[in-house]
Amino acid sequence: MKDNLIKISHGGGGLIMHRLLNEEIIPVLSDRAQTVLEDAAVLDAPGAKLAFTTDSYVVNPLFFPGGDIGKLAICGTVNDLSMRGAKPLWISVGLIIEEGFSIADLRKILKSAKKAAEEAGVAIVAGDTKVVERGKADGLFINTSGVGVIREEPLISVAKAKPGDALIINGTIGDHGIAIVTYRETFPFKVSVESDCAPLSSLVETMLASGEVHALRDPTRGGLASALNEIADASKCSIEIWEESIPVRDEVRGICEVLGLDPLGVANEGKVLAAVKSEDAEEIVSKMRSQKYGSDSCVIGKVLEGPPGEVRLATSIGSRRILTMPSGEQLPRIC
Amino acid sequence: MKDNLIKISHGGGGLIMHRLLNEEIIPVLSDRAQTVLEDAAVLDAPGAKLAFTTDSYVVNPLFFPGGDIGKLAICGTVNDLSMRGAKPLWISVGLIIEEGFSIADLRKILKSAKKAAEEAGVAIVAGDTKVVERGKADGLFINTSGVGVIREEPLISVAKAKPGDALIINGTIGDHGIAIVTYRETFPFKVSVESDCAPLSSLVETMLASGEVHALRDPTRGGLASALNEIADASKCSIEIWEESIPVRDEVRGICEVLGLDPLGVANEGKVLAAVKSEDAEEIVSKMRSQKYGSDSCVIGKVLEGPPGEVRLATSIGSRRILTMPSGEQLPRIC
Numbered sequence: 048m049k050d051n052l053i054k055i056s057h058g059g060g061g062l063i064m065h066r067l068l069n070e071e072i073i074p075v076l077s078d079r080a081q082t083v084l085e086d087a088a089v090l091d092a093p094g095a096k097l098a099f100t101t102d103s104y105v106v107n108p109l110f111f112p113g114g115d116i117g118k119l120a121i122c123g124t125v126n127d128l129s130m131r132g133a134k135p136l137w138i139s140v141g142l143i144i145e146e147g148f149s150i151a152d153l154r155k156i157l158k159s160a161k162k163a164a165e166e167a168g169v170a171i172v173a174g175d176t177k178v179v180e181r182g183k184a185d186g187l188f189i190n191t192s193g194v195g196v197i198r199e200e201p202l203i204s205v206a207k208a209k210p211g212d213a214l215i216i217n218g219t220i221g222d223h224g225i226a227i228v229t230y231r232e233t234f235p236f237k238v239s240v241e242s243d244c245a246p247l248s249s250l251v252e253t254m255l256a257s258g259e260v261h262a263l264r265d266p267t268r269g270g271l272a273s274a275l276n277e278i279a280d281a282s283k284c285s286i287e288i289w290e291e292s293i294p295v296r297d298e299v300r301g302i303c304e305v306l307g308l309d310p311l312g313v314a315n316e317g318k319v320l321a322a323v324k325s326e327d328a329e330e331i332v333s334k335m336r337s338q339k340y341g342s343d344s345c346v347i348g349k350v351l352e353g354p355p356g357e358v359r360l361a362t363s364i365g366s367r368r369i370l371t372m373p374s375g376e377q378l379p380r381i382c
Numbered sequence: 383m384k385d386n387l388i389k390i391s392h393g394g395g396g397l398i399m400h401r402l403l404n405e406e407i408i409p410v411l412s413d414r415a416q417t418v419l420e421d422a423a424v425l426d427a428p429g430a431k432l433a434f435t436t437d438s439y440v441v442n443p444l445f446f447p448g449g450d451i452g453k454l455a456i457c458g459t460v461n462d463l464s465m466r467g468a469k470p471l472w473i474s475v476g477l478i479i480e481e482g483f484s485i486a487d488l489r490k491i492l493k494s495a496k497k498a499a500e501e502a503g504v505a506i507v508a509g510d511t512k513v514v515e516r517g518k519a520d521g522l523f524i525n526t527s528g529v530g531v532i533r534e535e536p537l538i539s540v541a542k543a544k545p546g547d548a549l550i551i552n553g554t555i556g557d558h559g560i561a562i563v564t565y566r567e568t569f570p571f572k573v574s575v576e577s578d579c580a581p582l583s584s585l586v587e588t589m590l591a592s593g594e595v596h597a598l599r600d601p602t603r604g605g606l607a608s609a610l611n612e613i614a615d616a617s618k619c620s621i622e623i624w625e626e627s628i629p630v631r632d633e634v635r636g637i638c639e640v641l642g643l644d645p646l647g648v649a650n651e652g653k654v655l656a657a658v659k660s661e662d663a664e665e666i667v668s669k670m671r672s673q674k675y676g677s678d679s680c681v682i683g684k685v686l687e688g689p690p691g692e693v694r695l696a697t698s699i700g701s702r703r704i705l706t707m708p709s710g711e712q713l714p715r716i717c
Contacts, residue, residue: 092531101525141436157406
């Protein structure tokens with residue numbers, strides 16, 4: 048690394064983070080030379096194929112419209128397991144609490160985590176609590192790790208999108224990131240965007256039952272742009288996306304314009320991007336629309352033979368541009 | 383809770399932490415009303431019984447004699463899985479890094495984690511990296527979660543110690559806590575205590591193969607005193623411990639006297655406390671002594687019918703006293 052200190056952008060979900068992971072972290076920790084960054088690892092346990100994932104949550108503020116760090120921590124890990132076609136079953140909760148943190152707030156956050164776990168059908172089975180001195184953490188950080196059982200063969204993987212596949216999203220993008228930033232900062236105008244934070248286990252189950260699903264990705268840090276680039280890279284294909292088809296709330300679009308953000312790079316916490324067999328796309332979308340977190344599902348693009356790793360955006364004014372992986376941190380501490 | 387703010391002692395491994403867990407955290411998150419605090423949860427996966435555990439590491443300083451946060455994070459989670467009689471197999475690593483942290487130090491810590499994982503025979507299969515602003519964390523926090531396969535039936539549990547069992551420890555106690563505190567603080571005299579931080583998977587495997595093991599506990603935060611009280615409580619029996627039999631290094635004893643600490647309450651990171659069938663104790667200890675991390679193994683007490691939850695210490699001067707659960711935090715940020 049040219050720079051020898053960690054920067055905020057190293058946690059941003061974009062190119063700079065991927066470089067840190069690929070140059071400094073994964074080659075040291077992992078035995079697999081070319082690890083594809085999946086949302087969850089697959090464990091070959093005796094008698095069962097399991098998915099295993101971990102995520103730490105450092106979102107600021109801890110409470111935000113549409114959720115809090117407790118709900119977020121459960122949903123994020125449930126969704127990572129779902130992205131491998133696994134049924135999420137067991138979750139661990141590791142708390143790092145700053146001295147002086149309110150026990151009443153802790154209680155609220157844990158209740159919210161429990162409620163999300165109940166909705167997702169997962170049991171919280173392991174935990175850990177650490178306390179650090181005042182000023183050595185920022186209120187509360189939560190790590191959740193999760194284990195699920197994989198029943199789908201062949202394995203769903205970010206590397207399994209195939210030319211011809213249709214790309215599906217289950218609703219509006221950018222809601223989570225914009226909910227956080229507008230709540231965190233002071234704005235001269237009233238905004239009312241809620242985070243989309245939700246457990247997608249049931250929706251994904253419906254998708255798997257409705258057709259042939261090849262790749263799934265939850266577009267969190269780095270947004271839809273990162274998720275699309277990750278699928279195109281890992282699957283060694285190109286992707287075409289139709290700007291007009293991508294659902295974006297008017298408020299989100301407006302705030303993005305004011306802040307100079309691209310909604311395609313803003314984090315989501317209740318979205319799934321899927322590459323599915325094109326013949327099955329209509330049926331899958333129709334079944335998704337009957338679900339709580341899938342009512343705005345639609346096809347937003349397709350997978351092509353073209354140059355591996357290339358994502359092209361067909362804009363609403365009829366032009367085409369390359370949609371690159373966002374480089375760094377549009378919005379820090381978003382999850 | 384009477385106090386409505388989190389205190390450092392809430393993370394100390396003693397009575398105050400247990401109250402937080404039992405009154406505020408576990409009843410909210412868990413479905414089991416009376417959860418015994420095991421080192422790892424047991425998952426009934428299809429075709430396999432698994433152990434699952436999580437721990438966050440906030441040790442200060444990050445590098446200390448005998449180890450660093452990377453080695454500690456792997457060993458701690460490997461050991462928690464081993465305490466359920468599981469073979470540790472898969473580990474996740476979640477990093478929370480403070481902006482401005484040295485990438486060279488990160489590299490050293492990850493290499494050390496990898497080395498410990500190799501020694502323990504576990505694969506690091508999942509990870510997550512978050513970055514927070516300068517001043518919002520203390521350099522680096524690491525969460526490790528782990529999954530292992532349980533092959534022992536009946537299950538080894540902190541609640542399974544039986545009257546008559548012999549209690550075994552695999553060596554000197556208090557080394558880790560004293561290594562950290564003497565390195566962290568400035569002392570007017572030279573000290574050279576190294577942390578005992580080590581992966582115990584292989585030692586525990588030897589123990590299980592050598593005799594009937596009922597309960598295992600790694601005496602980390604809260605030290606041997608907490609671990610003994612936890613076994614006595616969960617197993618609803620009493621325990622007698624012989625002070626003269628408990629191995630303590632002279633330096634550790636000396637520093638504890640200067641600092642007003644009880645070595646029995648000081649954290650260990652490479653120790654296992656075992657309750658085993660008394661007829662098998664000699665054979666188990668003898669096999670442990672042939673192992674790298676077991677050369678000073680010995681019997682230090684026994685399990686009795688007596689009042690449930692009571693731990694009695696037979697002192698070297700011939701008296702007896704009740705050894706209670708330490709109340710709070712002797713030494714903060716020890717792991």
